[in-house]
Amino acid sequence: MHTDTRPPLLSRQRLSVWILLGTLLSALLPLIICLTMIGSYSEHKARQHVLAQLRQEGDDIADELVQRLWFHSSAVRALINWTLLERNQPGASHVNEQRHFAQLQHNNPQFLWLALVSPEGKILQASNPALLGKTLPRLPRQQQQAEVRGPFPSLFGPLPGPRQQRAELLLFIPSPLLDSRWFVAALDWELLIQFLPNMLMQRANWPRSEMLLLDPEYRILFSLPQHDSRQLTPELVAAIRQADAEAKPVAWHHGQRWFSLMVPMMSATNLIIPDWQLVMRESEKNGLREWQLLEDKLVITALLALIVLSGLAYRLSRHLARPLETLQASLEDPAQQSVPEVSGYYEAWLLSRVLAELQTFEREQRLALVSLNQTLELQVGERTAELTNVLQHATHAFISLDPQGLVISWNRMAEQWLGWSAEQRQGQRLPESMLSAEVNLWLRQWLVQLKDPQPSRVSQQREVQLTSAQGETIPAQLVVWSSQAGTHFRLNLILDDIRERKAAQQALQASRHQLQTITDNMPALIAYIDRDLRFQFVNATLRHWYGIEPSQAIGASMASLLAPEVYPLMRTQAEAALQGETRRFERTQWLHGQLRHLHTIMLPEHGDDGTIKGLFVLTQDITTRKQLELDLQQQAFADTLTGLPNRRAMEEQLPAALARADRTGHPLALLFMDLDGFKAVNDTWGHDAGDEVLRQFASRIRAQIRETDQLFRLAGDEFTLLLENLNDAPGDARRIADKILIAMQQPFCLDAAQVVLSSSIGIALHFPGMDRDAEQLLAAADDAMYRAKHSGKNRSCLAGE
Template identity: 30%
Template structure:
């Protein structure tokens, strides 16, 4: 039986209700004929000619298809991600197990070598004893292809099996590395031992261990070296993971620091492979000879005292093997989706016809009416929404006129309100922008650094002074933390004050630091920005450059402590230096000497040659005395031609006397000033003390008294003041 089309099904009720020409009954009247004629004359626009049933069928079928396909895609995506995650986890676990076994094994070999190097035989035994010990050790440690001991010059004193006895290995990296401490060398081919060791299927390759040897007196004895056969690593790989790898058609490789394969399939050893920037990344894909692989890399980490050699373990598996279960599931999902979509087609078509039938009845009734305000529409069956629609259409016409008038009035009112609010907002924004420009101009032209730091210590405002002081545009620093902007040195200077300000306490402090190549003294204030609830939102900062003021202070302090003519410490600095020297003498117990000097007949120089010549004489005298004493001795000018010398760390007064005699000779060298020969000589009063109880005033007074005694003795000599405890006893003087 042929299934009718949607158009035929829609036309069947009209055909059934049409009067039969053979029934003999009267027709239904002219109204149905007019309606039918109206329907026949109406032709929908292009794009709207399909019936609602067809549209519903198409929409529902499309929705079902989209839902099935979306579910299939989601399941497929999840399944693939799950399969990749399982593959990565499996490969990573194998890689980590292999990595851990490799690190622990290397650490164990390194530990064995360290223990062997501590044996007394190698620290003080003869070469024959060392040879016997090495032969016995190699029996129990057959994974070491070579064991040997060298002297400090690199000559092999003894080796297991006599291999390389007497050979100089000073140029080998393991010997040179052991000169700086325990050494572990990366995998390398045999250089000297390739022809001496038994032949094997693979070339000999070693990992070098070397430790410096010390004799029983702690003196360098030589180097203990061991070459670990790299077949040891292949054995670990075979015992630990090869069986697992074979069942999954996967393989494991060990890559050196430069990416070269040092352990893996024979056709790949020695080749270089690209290492990822982050060796611990989750997954990599590789194409090898047209086959795609999943590859997981695990960097070695070392273990215990073994530092590691930067190796990377790579475990890889063909993608087709790793995702085999996923590919099987994808095929099942595809076939299931096709079956569900085929079942949905007839079901959607039937449901669409059932939903469209009441709407068709309602549309025919509306087509027969002239106005929506006519009598109520007939009730249609099927579902509640159709009856509600007919009632709503009747009420629509009545309310439409009222709503249109109301909407017109409301529209006019809203337009006026929007216009006035827009003008007010634009005016407010203009005023705010002008105010911000004025404030920014003021802040940028102030000779201070103004900024705002929020509670996370990020800069939110900076004036133009920031560019001048730090050489960085303020816009580039906005949003960065204070530490990122000014660096750790300047940040540590300000951190205590910043913490205090963020705690709500106003801070004021001075700092001296260098930025942008300029050293500045800054006076800074941190003002907390307090919220209404008392918490701190941030900190306002104001930094003023007070470098000029501080420089003046330092220069004034320097002028107050230094004699401007001679550059020597003046009386003020002398008092401080003498007190400090006495304190040091009390602590050390050494003797301290004080020499009070003045120039003999200095007044005659001023009177005959003038004060300018006197200044030259004073400068020359100061220079000669400073040249004759130690750098640690302090020469000060008290006033006029009076000088004082502080001499520390003496053992006996005799040393002070010898220095005084030396100064007499140094000062008496000929001097020509302004074309005239001037004979310089000085009188020196010497006082010595251990500073046990004597004050600095009493000490200086004794030296002054000794100076007067020297002058009384005829000038041009020195005199030793009696000790403070025996003022009546005098020592010989020059």
């Protein structure tokens, strides 16, 4: 029976389509990149060209406007000179001067009016009588006579009197006279700017470009073509300056984008012109018109190239795919017995040869598979018989059920355990009394899964209670899984008698309970840790010490239970113990608000194969023992009468002090002292009085020395004083000795009487590098003390003097 394995129509794209797409993409991608780069470069150049044209036009207009202002400023200079001459003529009067101003204004129609102004800005004389007495809103600062020659600023402002229809805005060109008054001429604004339209119309790009003249507050003074007089915002002015630097258009009031730049007014003459600025602008659409035409040509050229390239790519794809289509047709045709050999190019010919060889190889493999299948069926029959024999003699009860729940197999061990023979149960259901209702329901769910075309093959196990035919209850381990033999499915059950295991578990549980009871009542923390440093056993001491229940610690890691300051030490010791070494160590830890000393033993547990299975950990609280050791140590090094360190303490500390002196380079001194007349105190008032004298003597010495100096009682009334880190060793030692001798002048207050005693002091010095040990230094101080006593007592003596 032939099976149609051909793919559905259009389920895969043909090779010719992929070749066509690949060819087009390979050519189209570089073409798009080139067009993008050309377009970007040409657009940038077009923007720069537009701004360059606007800058040239703005510079020309600004230069022409400055020349006009300079020309009118020169006329003002001539009028000033003429006025000065007229005012100096004999018979000059106020009426004549007013007539003279009117005549000057008539002869110079470019000025709206002429006026003589006081330093405070008041108009004293004018060509227009209506201006007399008015005050100019703006005027330059007062000029000194040395500054009369100028240059002078040109001010822009409104007319102080009634405005004329044709002169909404005026230009003031003031100049100071010798008597501190000003001569002011108001220039006709329309005459000043009437050349601008003609000048712009002569440009090649007019009326594409526009011009705006702004005052310092960015108000529009004049524009071509005419605009409203709204004021430009500082944000728009900043955007214009930024766009000039980046060659980009700016969005104006109504959202239209313009190429814009600002041209400041600058003068090369001595004329100080107003702070005006020219704004030249051209719409983005007009400015980039030529670039857009170029872009359209590039797009049309690219489309034509793409059409031609598509035709060539299609012919190439058809040529490459034709041999493969021939092979495809032969493979999809059921009547075709062999793959034909195709021509065209080498790869297609080679593919046809390979496919033909594969077709021959497939026929041979099919014949071999038929023979192998027959052999396998025979082997399966043999293996089935062998498996049946094994199951019959197995040590576990084995039962097999079909999808309807009927017994297929019932081995000998099932007969012995359960009391039913295989003949009795063959083809029958399991006895209802053999298993509990819950287990029977669970098995029925497994049987439902067997009816599924793809039943689950995962095995499951659980402990159950079996009831035999004789009514005996047997604990067992039940394992259930499904198997398949051809198209038939079966449910397999293996029953294992676990009565001995249950008894062993109960005994083990009792042993564990007994061990837990014993360890919980021991005054130590006992635990067992596995190789992963997790607690597997811990006694009740954990609750008493740390407030953690032992049941919560089972399975927890050492890092989660121990305090952060304790865990590093415990982990290091545990890792060493896991290498087979018994570890004993001590540590301190705060428990219940007290610093406790703990002693821990980690004992590795060795398995039968020699590996380390885990660690037994025993921790004891040895705080009481430690405190006893510290008390004994303190008693061994302290004098019980005075509380001072004794001779034994001095014998340990003096060599260390000599080593420090050699290392630091600072000398030290040892003072040997005893009490003069101390024996008489004991003989007269008793040993209790003598003990009180010794305590007061030690107290007086401690009051005269530094905290870092060390005072020792050797025996009887003999004391030594160790002074370290001295700068002037002889002088520092004598000063301390003198202070002690002065302190001894005060009487000792006893219960029986007051006595006055003195002290003899011997001083021995040690300088860094001296070859002298502690015994020699002490002997030298002792010898110096006896020399002081023999010299009259109540003094100090330096060894070597």
